[in-house]
Structure formats: structure tokens, C-alpha cells
Amino acid sequence: MxxxxxxxxxxxxxxxxxxxxxxxxxxxxxxxxxxxxxxxxxxxxxxxxxxxxxxxxxxxxxxxxxxxxxxxxxxxxxxxxxxxxxxxxxxxxxxxxxxxxxxxxxxxxxxxxxxxxxxxxxxxxxxxxxxxxxxxxxxxxxxxxxxxxxxxxxxxxxxxxxxxxxxxxxxxxxxxxxxxxxxxxxxxxxxxxxxxxxxxxxxxxxxxxxxxxxxxxxxxSMSGNTQVRVRTPQAEALTGVLAAQQATVTPGGDGALLVTGVDAPTVGRAALTAGVELHELTTERPDLERVFLDLTAGKAGIR
Missing domain, CATH: 3.40.50.300 (P-loop containing nucleotide triphosphate hydrolases)
Incomplete structure (x- = not known):
């Protein structure tokens, strides 16, 4: 030791x-x-x-x-x-x-x-x-x-x-x-x-x-919380394409789309195939604060 x-x-x-x-x-x-x-x-x-x-x-x-x-x-x-x-x-x-x-x-x-x-x-x-x-x-x-x-x-x-x-x-x-x-x-x-x-x-x-x-x-260990951030002037078209791939798309507070269920390369390929213009494509992984809160959620400090 x-x-x-x-x-x-x-x-x-x-x-x-x-x-x-x-x-x-x-x-x-x-x-x-x-x-x-x-x-x-x-x-x-x-x-x-x-x-x-x-x-x-x-x-x-x-x-x-x-x-x-x-x-x-x-x-x-x-x-x-x-x-x-x-x-x-x-x-x-x-x-x-x-x-x-x-x-x-x-x-x-x-x-x-x-x-x-x-x-x-x-x-x-x-x-x-x-x-x-x-x-x-x-x-x-x-x-x-x-x-x-x-x-x-x-x-x-x-x-x-x-x-x-x-x-x-x-x-x-x-x-x-x-x-x-x-x-x-x-x-x-x-x-x-x-x-x-x-x-x-x-x-x-x-x-x-x-x-x-x-x-x-x-x-x-919390990779399931990873999401893809994407910005496009054709949000509706991209949302429809991604929904067909079982992805979940939710609007972000600043006009971006937040995508879960698929990775960034999949989003990029889907956009290319559909002829959708992309202005941003980023993978967002959870920071330690988010991981910590998820891991300790519902667990009381003192029993």
C-alpha cells in the first residue's frame, strides 16, 4: 500500500x-x-x-x-x-x-x-x-x-x-x-x-x-444527458427530418434547437440530405453541476 x-x-x-x-x-x-x-x-x-x-x-x-x-x-x-x-x-x-x-x-x-x-x-x-x-x-x-x-x-x-x-x-x-x-x-x-x-x-x-x-x-456515466445544439433558418424542416429518425427536438431559449436521441454527425447528415442550411452544430455534454444534481436528486442530506 x-x-x-x-x-x-x-x-x-x-x-x-x-x-x-x-x-x-x-x-x-x-x-x-x-x-x-x-x-x-x-x-x-x-x-x-x-x-x-x-x-x-x-x-x-x-x-x-x-x-x-x-x-x-x-x-x-x-x-x-x-x-x-x-x-x-x-x-x-x-x-x-x-x-x-x-x-x-x-x-x-x-x-x-x-x-x-x-x-x-x-x-x-x-x-x-x-x-x-x-x-x-x-x-x-x-x-x-x-x-x-x-x-x-x-x-x-x-x-x-x-x-x-x-x-x-x-x-x-x-x-x-x-x-x-x-x-x-x-x-x-x-x-x-x-x-x-x-x-x-x-x-x-x-x-x-x-x-x-x-x-x-x-x-x-451521464452521457444520456448529452444533447446537440443546432441553429438553422429552416427549423421546421429540420425538426421534421429529425423526428423521422426518432430524435427529440425542443426549442432553446435563444432560438437554437436542442436535439437528443441522435449525435451531431447524424444531425449534420440529415440536414445535408434535406438541403437544410446550418449555422451552428455543437455537442453539449453535461457539466459537473448538472451531473452532480442528477446523481444526488431526491437524496436527503441528513436522515
């Missing part, structure tokens, strides 16, 4: 009458960014806390490199985690906050300067924490997680509070960590961003696994 592989096996957590996590199993591989998705109340944060032994499971287990987090020697050198915006003494500077954490973990003092530079906070190193914006606190949290140069990074909603430039920075930074062979597990509600960031997806709802796998496979 790889040092950086996360294995969640039959993980379950009951709170009185609520099953927050219900027999959940999945793996997270090194060298990849894994997006951990689910509706509000799906059990994502509870799962991350059980992986980090901050919450005791009712049943099941979670390991990192074959060991429970609590059993890791020098855990900060193995796992970096940010489960909420960084907190620190309000009167302490970002640099001193990192130096205190480094000292407590037996890490070199200069590591604080290195991770500040890594997350772009060097200009704010000597500013007090109380003056940090939410986005700066997120970056400080990432810096704290990276102090031990860990092989595994676990982040819960790391883009909260970041502006578009910060979100792009976060994407590039996490991708670079995965490219170094590290394991990166990220939960997020920003589905459009996750489509750009993640290599793999784990989607849960009501504490149970809905699907997992590479992004392309998860998106491909």
Missing part, C-alpha cells in the same frame, strides 16, 4: 437517530487531486474528521498509508489538514503563528518563512492575524498544513473567501502538489472549479457513496 493512499472502509457514524455517515467506502490515490462532493449535510466534514481521528466512528475504519492518523509518528510530516479557515491568536503575526506551530512539531524555524512564500503571504508575514481577510486566513491555513512537507493534504472548502485570482492560485497550487506525487483530498461546493481541479471524484449523499472514479468516467 502506498504511503499516501487514503482508504475509507465501511465508515459509519451515528448521532442518536441520525446516520451522518453510513457504511462509506472509497480510496484516494497519491499523485491525484480527489474532489469530495455532496449536498449540505451529506456527511463530508464528518468523514474528513473521522479520517483525522477527530471523530470516533460508530463502525468501520479510515487509514492513511495503512495506519490510523492517530497512530502516525510525527503526523504533521505525513498529513496536512485544513478543516476550516485558519485560527490563530489575533495579536500574533502570520509568521509568528507558523513559528509557534513549527516549534511545537519539532520543525525547523525557517520552515515558517518557506511556507509563507509558498502560499504568497510573505508581504503579510508581519501583519497581525486580526487584520487578515478570510482569503488570507485560508492561505495561512494551507501554509500551516504544509509546515511538515506532508505527503497527504486534506482540505475542507479551501476556496471559501478567495477571490477569482485566489481560486486560480489554489487550483494551480493543489495541482502542483499532486504532480509531485502527493495525495490531495478536497471537499468543495464550487462544482465548476472542481471540474477544472480534480482528477478523481467521490460523491456522497445522505452519508452513502453515490459514485467514485476519474472525472471523465463520472461525467461519461
Amino acid at each position: 502506498s504511503d499516501g493512499q487514503i482508504v475509507v472502509s465501511g465508515l459509519t457514524k451515528h448521532y442518536r437517530n441520525v446516520r451522518a455517515v453510513d457504511n462509506l467506502s472509497f480510496t484516494v490515490e497519491p499523485g491525484r487531486v480527489t474532489g469530495f462532493l455532496g449536498p449540505n449535510g451529506a456527511g463530508k466534514t464528518t468523514t474528513l474528521r473521522m479520517i483525522l481521528n477527530l471523530v470516533t466512528p460508530t463502525a468501520g475504519a479510515a487509514t492513511i498509508g495503512g495506519q490510523r492518523y492517530a497512530d502516525l509518528a510525527e503526523p504533521l510530516r505525513h498529513v496536512g489538514a485544513v478543516l476550516e479557515a485558519s485560527s490563530a491568536h489575533k495579536g500574533r503575526t502570520g509568521l509568528n503563528h507558523l513559528r509557534v506551530v513549527a516549534a511545537g512539531a519539532g520543525l525547523p524555524r525557517q520552515r515558517a518563512d518557506e511556507v509563507l512564500a509558498m502560499v504568497g503571504l510573505t508581504p503579510a508575514a508581519k501583519r497581525k492575524f486580526k487584520g487578515y481577510s478570510l482569503g488570507m486566513r485560508q492561505r495561512l491555513g494551507i501554509a500551516t498544513a504544509m509546515l511538515g512537507d506532508p505527503k497527504v493534504l486534506i482540505l475542507d472548502e479551501p476556496a471559501n473567501g478567495l477571490d477569482p485570482e485566489g481560486i486560480r492560485w489554489m487550483r494551480d497550487f493543489l495541482k502542483s502538489l499532486a504532480a509531485q506525487g502527493r495525495t490531495v483530498l478536497v471537499s468543495s461546493h464550487l462544482l465548476s472549479e472542481m471540474q477544472l481541479l480534480a482528477d478523481d471524484l467521490v460523491i456522497i449523499a445522505a452519508g452513502q457513496l453515490i459514485t467514485q472514479g476519474p472525472v471523465d468516467e463520472v461525467m461519461g
